[in-house]
Amino acid sequence: MPAKMLEETLNKKVALLLKDNRILEGALVGYDDYMNLVLDDAQEKSQDVNKKLGVVIVRGSNVVRIVPL
Amino acid sequence: MPAKMLEETLNKKVALLLKDNRILEGALVGYDDYMNLVLDDAQEKSQDVNKKLGVVIVRGSNVVRIVPL
Amino acid sequence: MPAKMLEETLNKKVALLLKDNRILEGALVGYDDYMNLVLDDAQEKSQDVNKKLGVVIVRGSNVVRIVPL
Amino acid sequence: MPAKMLEETLNKKVALLLKDNRILEGALVGYDDYMNLVLDDAQEKSQDVNKKLGVVIVRGSNVVRIVPL
Amino acid sequence: MPAKMLEETLNKKVALLLKDNRILEGALVGYDDYMNLVLDDAQEKSQDVNKKLGVVIVRGSNVVRIVPL
Amino acid sequence: MPAKMLEETLNKKVALLLKDNRILEGALVGYDDYMNLVLDDAQEKSQDVNKKLGVVIVRGSNVVRIVPL
Amino acid sequence: MPAKMLEETLNKKVALLLKDNRILEGALVGYDDYMNLVLDDAQEKSQDVNKKLGVVIVRGSNVVRIVPL
Numbered sequence: 147m148p149a150k151m152l153e154e155t156l157n158k159k160v161a162l163l164l165k166d167n168r169i170l171e172g173a174l175v176g177y178d179d180y181m182n183l184v185l186d187d188a189q190e191k192s193q194d195v196n197k198k199l200g201v202v203i204v205r206g207s208n209v210v211r212i213v214p215l
Numbered sequence: 216m217p218a219k220m221l222e223e224t225l226n227k228k229v230a231l232l233l234k235d236n237r238i239l240e241g242a243l244v245g246y247d248d249y250m251n252l253v254l255d256d257a258q259e260k261s262q263d264v265n266k267k268l269g270v271v272i273v274r275g276s277n278v279v280r281i282v283p284l
Numbered sequence: 285m286p287a288k289m290l291e292e293t294l295n296k297k298v299a300l301l302l303k304d305n306r307i308l309e310g311a312l313v314g315y316d317d318y319m320n321l322v323l324d325d326a327q328e329k330s331q332d333v334n335k336k337l338g339v340v341i342v343r344g345s346n347v348v349r350i351v352p353l
Numbered sequence: 354m355p356a357k358m359l360e361e362t363l364n365k366k367v368a369l370l371l372k373d374n375r376i377l378e379g380a381l382v383g384y385d386d387y388m389n390l391v392l393d394d395a396q397e398k399s400q401d402v403n404k405k406l407g408v409v410i411v412r413g414s415n416v417v418r419i420v421p422l
Numbered sequence: 423m424p425a426k427m428l429e430e431t432l433n434k435k436v437a438l439l440l441k442d443n444r445i446l447e448g449a450l451v452g453y454d455d456y457m458n459l460v461l462d463d464a465q466e467k468s469q470d471v472n473k474k475l476g477v478v479i480v481r482g483s484n485v486v487r488i489v490p491l
Numbered sequence: 492m493p494a495k496m497l498e499e500t501l502n503k504k505v506a507l508l509l510k511d512n513r514i515l516e517g518a519l520v521g522y523d524d525y526m527n528l529v530l531d532d533a534q535e536k537s538q539d540v541n542k543k544l545g546v547v548i549v550r551g552s553n554v555v556r557i558v559p560l
Numbered sequence: 561m562p563a564k565m566l567e568e569t570l571n572k573k574v575a576l577l578l579k580d581n582r583i584l585e586g587a588l589v590g591y592d593d594y595m596n597l598v599l600d601d602a603q604e605k606s607q608d609v610n611k612k613l614g615v616v617i618v619r620g621s622n623v624v625r626i627v628p629l
Contacts, residue, residue: 147245148272151253155272164486165235165277166441176423181251181274182457184427203424203431203488205457208441210233212272216314217341220322224341234304234346250320250343279304281341285383286410289391293410303373303415319389319412348371350410354521355548358529362548372511372553388527388550417509419548440624442579452561458595460565479562479569479626481595484579492590493617496598500617510580510622526596526619555578557617 152177152212159215160185164208168192171215172202181206221246221281228284229254233277237261240284241271250275290315290350297353298323302346306330309353310340319344359384359419366422367392371415375399378422379409388413428453428488435491436461440484444468447491448478457482497522497557504560505530509553513537516560517547526551566591566626573629574599578622582606585629586616595620 155174162170162183172188188202224243231239231252241257257271293312300308300321310326326340362381369377369390379395395409431450438446438459448464464478500519507515507528517533533547569588576584576597586602602616 148247148251148253151245151270151272166486170487176427178424182424184424199489201427201490203427205482205485205487206274207276207483208486209274210235210277211239211274213268214270217316217320217322220314220339220341275343276345278343279302279346280308280343282337283339286385286389286391289383289408289410344412345414347412348373348415349377349412351406352408355523355527355529358521358546358548413550414552416550417511417553418515418550420544421546442624446625452565454562458562460562475627477565477628479565481620481623481625483621484624493592493596493598496590496615496617551619552621554619555580555622556584556619558613559615 149179152181155212155214161191161213161215162204163210163213164204165210166208170199170202170204172199174212174214178206181209183209183212218248221250224281224283230260230282230284231273232279232282233273234279235277239268239271239273241268243281247275250278252278252281287317290319293350293352299329299351299353300342301348301351302342303348304346308337308340308342310337312350312352316344319347321347321350356386359388362419362421368398368420368422369411370417370420371411372417373415377406377409377411379406381419381421385413388416390416390419425455428457431488431490437467437489437491438480439486439489440480441486442484446475446478446480448475450488450490454482457485459485459488494524497526500557500559506536506558506560507549508555508558509549510555511553515544515547515549517544519557523551526554528554528557563593566595569626569628575605575627575629576618577624577627578618579624580622584613584616584618586613588626588628592620595623597623597626 169191172185175186176184183204185202188199190197238260241254244255245253252273254271257268259266307329310323313324314322321342323340326337328335379392382393383391390411392409395406397404448461451462452460459480464475466473517530520531521529528549530547533544535542586599589600590598597618599616602613604611
């Protein structure tokens with residue numbers, strides 16, 4: 147069912163919290179069974195930082211939570 | 216049997232303790248074999264913080280315990 | 285054989301030590317191959333804390349040891 | 354071959370060093386492929402502490418080394 | 423789909439963020455299912471450091487994110 | 492090939508570096524696919540410590556490197 | 561493809577960065593699917609340290625990156 151929710155979230159904007167407390171926001175354009183994720187139009191938003199990254203491939207082992215926005 | 220308990224807890228409110236000591240409360244609307252979880256109407260409740268998150272997909276590797284409320 | 289011991293401990297009271305040094309006490313009402321556990325009538329007993337939790341599902345990766353009481 | 358050594362150590366006294374530097378001593382009465390262990394007549398022996406635990410089920414992921422005594 | 427994105431990124435320049443906060447930049451010339459990666463013409467770019475490494479094989483478990491440049 | 496090297500090292504003396512920086516020296520008398528190891532006539536040699544342990548079963552997940560002496 | 565690069569690097573000198581920031585240099589004479597590695601004529605080169613080790617078997621889980629020299 148988490149996989150189904152990821153499926154429904156495809157192409158929508160998400161906020162991604164990583165284990166190192168970084169927050170990435172972007173459109174979820176891909177995922178797999180390990181929760182490896184691909185974001186498009188991604189930005190890193192951590193405290194004062196607001197850094198445009200474009201496409202980002204995130205390794206699932208770093209993911210804490212995904213919040214559809 | 217933990218899976219059975221998760222099954223019985225579906226659509227009920229839970230408090231979720233994560234490894235980073237964050238507490239999330241919300242309705243458990245999905246889970247899988249890795250304890251990846253989906254909460255609905257979720258809030259982060261950590262010390263003074265009380266942040267509404269809505270739907271949250273939590274990666275199982277971050278979960279310490281789940282308490283049905 | 286650890287599985288057999290868990291089987292024999294079903295419905296008995298246990299003290300559970302977790303990696304974050306939290307101690308949970310309660311009746312072991314479920315377990316699986318990953319040592320995911322379900323406690324009933326659980327309390328957290330860590331230093332001064334004595335917090336009633338009721339049912340708790342604990343993810344096995346957080347477990348250090350289980351002591352039947 | 355480590356499994357064979359565990360087999361030979363069954364019912365003998367061992368000192369168990371865990372990742373959190375706790376030391377447990379007791380009779381090894383069970384083990385499995387993940388090095389989940391069951392000790393009987395176990396005591397925790399860490400610095401000044403000498404705490405009787407009786408039966409203890411230890412999750413293998415916490416084990417550093419096992420020394421037959 | 424993350425695998426597909428890695429496929430499309432082959433032979434393109436990427437910035438690689440590792441768990442130890444090191445940043446490696448180079449051309450992605452290889453990857454596998456564990457996100458083990460091979461970079462060519464790689465440089466380490468962490469704060470003041472700008473160290474030429476040439477070919478680098480990175481073990482996937484250290485990868486946080488991959489940003490095609 | 493690492494397995495072949497372990498095979499060739501059987502019954503020879505090794506220095507074992509663990510993740511907690513402990514060093515164990517002894518004769519390698521057993522190993523398996525997870526790099527679980529059995530040392531005989533083992534000693535712990537860490538800074539001032541020089542502690543005789545006899546037989547030691549080491550869980551592979553703690554091993555950093557093995558140096559045949 | 562990382563495996564292919566390891567294959568091509570056999571018998572060549574590499575610099576190995578480990579998770580504990582140790583650097584090992586030596587000839588890569590063996591590897592397996594977990595990136596367990598065997599170095600020959602290895603030296604530890606970390607800050608002031610320059611310690612000859614000879615043959616070293618490194619457990620893959622400690623490897624950050626491998627740089628053919």
